[in-house]
Amino acid sequence: MITTTMPTHPIxxxxxxxxVLLFCTSLAFALEKVxxxxxxxxxxxxxLGTVLVFSGTGWYRHPEIPAINxxxxxxxxxxxxxxxxxxxxxxxxxxxxxxxxxxxxxANQLDKLLDDAQRAKIEAWYKAGGGIVALHATLVHQTExxxxxxLAGCDYNSDSEFMPARVIVDPAAKDHPTVKxxxxxFMYSADWTNHDRSVTGLPGFEVLLRLDETTYTPxxxxxxxxxxxxxxxxxxxxxxxHTLDDGRFFYTELGHDLRSLDTPFGRQxxxxxxxxxAGPAKKTVPAEKAPKAK
Numbered sequence: 621m622i623t624t625t626m627p628t629h630p631i632x633x634x635x636x637x638x639x640v641l642l643f644c645t646s647l648a649f650a651l652e653k654v655x656x657x658x659x660x661x662x663x664x665x666x667x668l669g670t671v672l673v674f675s676g677t678g679w680y681r682h683p684e685i686p687a688i689n690x691x692x693x694x695x696x697x698x699x700x701x702x703x704x705x706x707x708x709x710x711x712x713x714x715x716x717x718x719x720x721x722x723x724x725x726x727a728n729q730l731d732k733l734l735d736d737a738q739r740a741k742i743e744a745w746y747k748a749g750g751g752i753v754a755l756h757a758t759l760v761h762q763t764e765x766x767x768x769x770x771l772a773g774c775d776y777n778s779d780s781e782f783m784p785a786r787v788i789v790d791p792a793a794k795d796h797p798t799v800k801x802x803x804x805x806f807m808y809s810a811d812w813t814n815h816d817r818s819v820t821g822l823p824g825f826e827v828l829l830r831l832d833e834t835t836y837t838p839x840x841x842x843x844x845x846x847x848x849x850x851x852x853x854x855x856x857x858x859x860x861x862h863t864l865d866d867g868r869f870f871y872t873e874l875g876h877d878l879r880s881l882d883t884p885f886g887r888q889x890x891x892x893x894x895x896x897x898a899g900p901a902k903k904t905v906p907a908e909k910a911p912k913a914k
Contacts, residue, residue: 668718669702671894675725676707678732679761684877688725688755691878698891701898709734713741716750720898723753726875729761730768743767746867751897753890755875759815771862771869773819778839778849780812782879785836787858793828797892798859798870802885805832810880813873814838818855819862829859829872859889861896868897 673692675685682688689705696703704719706712712734716722722742730739746752752771760776763769788805812831819825831838831852838851858873870893874880881890 665715665718667702668715669696669704670719670898671699671701671703671721671723672711672716672719673703673705673723673725674707674712674727675705676709676727676730676733678729680728680757682726682757682876685726687878688875688881691881692723692725692890695887695891695894698887699894701894709738712738716741716745719750721751721753721894723755723894724758725755726757727754728757728759729764731762731764739765739767746771746869747865749866751868751894751899752870753893753897754869754871755890756811756813756873757876759813759871771864772871773822773825773860773862774815774817777814777816777852778843778846779814780836780838781840782809782811782876783836784809785812786832786834788830788832790827790830793826796826796828796861797896798889799828800892801888806885807835808880808885810874811876812836812838812858814850814852814856818852819857819860820855822862824862824864826861827857827859828861829857831856831858868899870897 673689675689677685693703693705701721703723706715722745727733734742742750754772757776759772759774762772763775769775784807786805787808789799789802791804793799794804820827833851833853833856838856839849843849860871862869862871872889872893874886874889880886
């Protein structure tokens with residue numbers, strides 16, 4: 621095979637090389653003049669969990685709130701959820717959308733602590749499917765926040781000392797995870813709260829536990845000179861659920877301090893409450909819209 625190599629013209633080759641060099645130089649010079657926008661650091665949240673505990677207070681500050689926060693945070697392994705903690709109201713407006721559950725740790729009189737925008741944020745988040753778990757004194761002095769008072773169902777009247785009392789599981793709720801496996805009635809120690817009304821029978825409410833007031837002293841000495849302080853009587857709910865819109869609400873009287881929480885029943889009660897609050901709501905079909913049996 622014969623291969624023929626054509627000669628290269630030296631003048632044309634040099635001209636081509638010069639043209640390429642001039643083009644590259646012009647391009648580099650032009651690129652130097654193009655302003656480069658500085659990169660803005662991404663300072664947004666990266667490691668947020670599923671559960672947010674808020675323990676800010678607008679009234680009395682329970683001394684074991686920090687210890688309860690720590691106890692709640694240590695439930696993360698059993699829950700399979702990361703638990704974050706804040707006392708900063710601004711976090712509610714900025715971060716709440718990232719969470720499924722808001723735990724209110726003795727967060728009383730919130731109208732004194734949260735502004736209109738922060739309260740509105742909680743309402744909108746809840747109505748969109750959020751879940752709230754409220755401990756003990758969260759239902760203290762909340763009547764000025766009308767929406768939350770309606771969601772909770774009642775407010776504070778008085779309370780007892782820390783003492784044992786007979787707890788009764790509502791028969792209709794015996795299979796709910798927060799109380800499942802408990803005896804029909806059992807003795808349990810806590811600081812028990814008297815509310816300004818019972819939530820029994822209120823639309824959308826489901827009572828889980830009640831107290832037998834004949835087994836303890838419902839009103840402690842501090843309140844006995846107050847004519848308005850009174851026990852609740854035969855119907856004294858201490859834990860309940862409320863489903864409203866697409867959200868879920870759970871309340872328990874446990875949580876004045878760790879003694880009422882750090883027990884096998886207390887752990888189950890709170891862990892399962894958080895799981896329930898994080899799950900999908902069961903919508904109640906109004907009677908007039910419910911399908912009729914054929």
